[in-house]
Amino acid sequence: MESSRQIEDRAAAWLAKRDSGQWSEDDERELQAWLSAATAHTVAFIRLETVWGEARRLKALGAGVPRGVVPPPNRWHSSSALERRDEPAPLRSRLSLRSWPTRAVAAGLVLAVATALTWYVASSRFYYRTPVGGLASVPMSDGSNVTLNTDSAIRLVVNDRIRGVELERGEAFFEVAKDAHRPFVVTAGNKRVIAVGTKFSVRRAGDDVQVLVTEGKVRLEDDSLAAAAREIAGTAEPATSAAQSGVDQTSHPSAVRAGDGGMLLIAGAVAHAGESGVLVQNVPLMEVDDHLTWRSGYLTFRETPLADAITEFNRYNERQIVIEDPAVAGIRISGKFRSTRFEAFVRLLEQGFPIRAQYGDGRILLDDAHDSGGREATSK
Amino acid sequence: MDAPLGAWFAREILIHEAALVRYLHRHWSKRDEIHDLRQEIYVRIYEAAAKSKPTSPKSFLFVTARNLMADRVRRNRIVSIESVGDIGDLNVLVDEVSPERRLDARQELKRLARAFDQLPPKCRDVVWLRRVDEISQKEVATRLGISERTVESHVLKGMKLLADMFLSGHTLKEIAELSRDDKTEFAKGKSGRGKQQTD
Numbered sequence: 001m002e003s004s005r006q007i008e009d010r011a012a013a014w015l016a017k018r019d020s021g022q023w024s025e026d027d028e029r030e031l032q033a034w035l036s037a038a039t040a041h042t043v044a045f046i047r048l049e050t051v052w053g054e055a056r057r058l059k060a061l062g063a064g065v066p067r068g069v070v071p072p073p074n075r076w077h078s079s080s081a082l083e084r085r086d087e088p089a090p091l092r093s094r095l096s097l098r099s100w101p102t103r104a105v106a107a108g109l110v111l112a113v114a115t116a117l118t119w120y121v122a123s124s125r126f127y128y129r130t131p132v133g134g135l136a137s138v139p140m141s142d143g144s145n146v147t148l149n150t151d152s153a154i155r156l157v158v159n160d161r162i163r164g165v166e167l168e169r170g171e172a173f174f175e176v177a178k179d180a181h182r183p184f185v186v187t188a189g190n191k192r193v194i195a196v197g198t199k200f201s202v203r204r205a206g207d208d209v210q211v212l213v214t215e216g217k218v219r220l221e222d223d224s225l226a227a228a229a230r231e232i233a234g235t236a237e238p239a240t241s242a243a244q245s246g247v248d249q250t251s252h253p254s255a256v257r258a259g260d261g262g263m264l265l266i267a268g269a270v271a272h273a274g275e276s277g278v279l280v281q282n283v284p285l286m287e288v289d290d291h292l293t294w295r296s297g298y299l300t301f302r303e304t305p306l307a308d309a310i311t312e313f314n315r316y317n318e319r320q321i322v323i324e325d326p327a328v329a330g331i332r333i334s335g336k337f338r339s340t341r342f343e344a345f346v347r348l349l350e351q352g353f354p355i356r357a358q359y360g361d362g363r364i365l366l367d368d369a370h371d372s373g374g375r376e377a378t379s380k
Numbered sequence: 381m382d383a384p385l386g387a388w389f390a391r392e393i394l395i396h397e398a399a400l401v402r403y404l405h406r407h408w409s410k411r412d413e414i415h416d417l418r419q420e421i422y423v424r425i426y427e428a429a430a431k432s433k434p435t436s437p438k439s440f441l442f443v444t445a446r447n448l449m450a451d452r453v454r455r456n457r458i459v460s461i462e463s464v465g466d467i468g469d470l471n472v473l474v475d476e477v478s479p480e481r482r483l484d485a486r487q488e489l490k491r492l493a494r495a496f497d498q499l500p501p502k503c504r505d506v507v508w509l510r511r512v513d514e515i516s517q518k519e520v521a522t523r524l525g526i527s528e529r530t531v532e533s534h535v536l537k538g539m540k541l542l543a544d545m546f547l548s549g550h551t552l553k554e555i556a557e558l559s560r561d562d563k564t565e566f567a568k569g570k571s572g573r574g575k576q577q578t579d
Binding site for chain 1 (some may be wrong): 386390415416419420423426488490494504508509512513517523526532535538539540543546
């Protein structure tokens, strides 16, 4: 006689098969025959079907988690998903996900190493991108979190040795969970930013990379500089020893040359790394935060030339704002603006400055209101 | 299969599974038999309800459980002292054993999440991708770099574990112990007594 556990196994197999998407009329007939063969079959099936149906409700907890990403365990008992929800869901849904084709290597690794961690070699090869104006939060399996800004794309490679993020384009803010055994490495073209437990952002435009550190420290490595350094020095020094020696610490409090083309950046550092080298500025943390208000959907300007402000705005909107008059470009503006509400921004400009906007096809032209004999406006 | 009857069964009977299992554990010393006992109780109730639904499903569930245990004690010549002694206590007030589970949707979800989080990592990932994200078995296999067969076996395991955790209220550790008991008993070819249960 079938044991109750055997029946349960059978019921689970039927249910899984029915869910697999390969379900024919013959299968259905067979299932019905199996179910009516014994009440024990029926009750076992109902029991599993009930739970399996319930499991779908977990979706409510995954609000904000992109499809294809498994939220880490024990993160939601205290999270807002389970508590009363007064706030509308964040803008996270504007995210699209494409699967990253799993390589044969990943499959081999999973077979070779049976630890729980290696699992992520295969499970975390995912690709994320945001459209223009999009904003997305990507929780990682190690507890770290990546916030993707407008028109950005990343690829995650997480395994038991490394937590890797490849910034394909755009900008991302990283909140890195501490894990001394697995460095957190962000690759942006030929530059690498390496962190252990810290918060920082990386913005990429081709090979130009901007790094902002708000907490802890990161190491910035440039492959092209490293190659040059090796040529000169013969062999490269290990990065850490040079960092500890504190070369250049006095002249650059927030940046330390770390050898091997590497540079140590601490909180408050804003580094611009381009073809010609790395420029590091040490700014008050509050100012660093100004650069990061995009995470809540805002752009913050402080006495920023309008031309620069418009460049920022244009990253977030398909419709581009174009400055026609150089006199307008030099106007300095301050304030906090919704990054995707460019119309409101343009209206404010028109109200506050002698600026006239013309709405054209796919773009907005800004002109000097005086030149074109427009209305009076108070100049700053 | 009668769909409305199935729904009734889930709503009125399965909801008390945790209490039922606790009750069985308290009064039946052979832990390896509890899975089977539970199933037989469900069979009896389902068959009875197919003819006429009981007015008080919960009482009916526990009365059925008690009768079944009594039947088995009578049927089996060899019965442990504990079992016989326990039968006398079977007339417990149903409301004591099973405080009505009136959890709101949020608490239910919390319980579900707790059960889900206890799944072994691999199994948990597969259950999420298959059930919640409804990604095809084939694509899940590709993404995770495992065979479709392995995906399916994780789904099977996930279903059973979730049922035992969410319905029976067991922890993963308890489930492991229980199934180990089953296997040992099976291997020994006799129905020895399980250890004292912990709750």
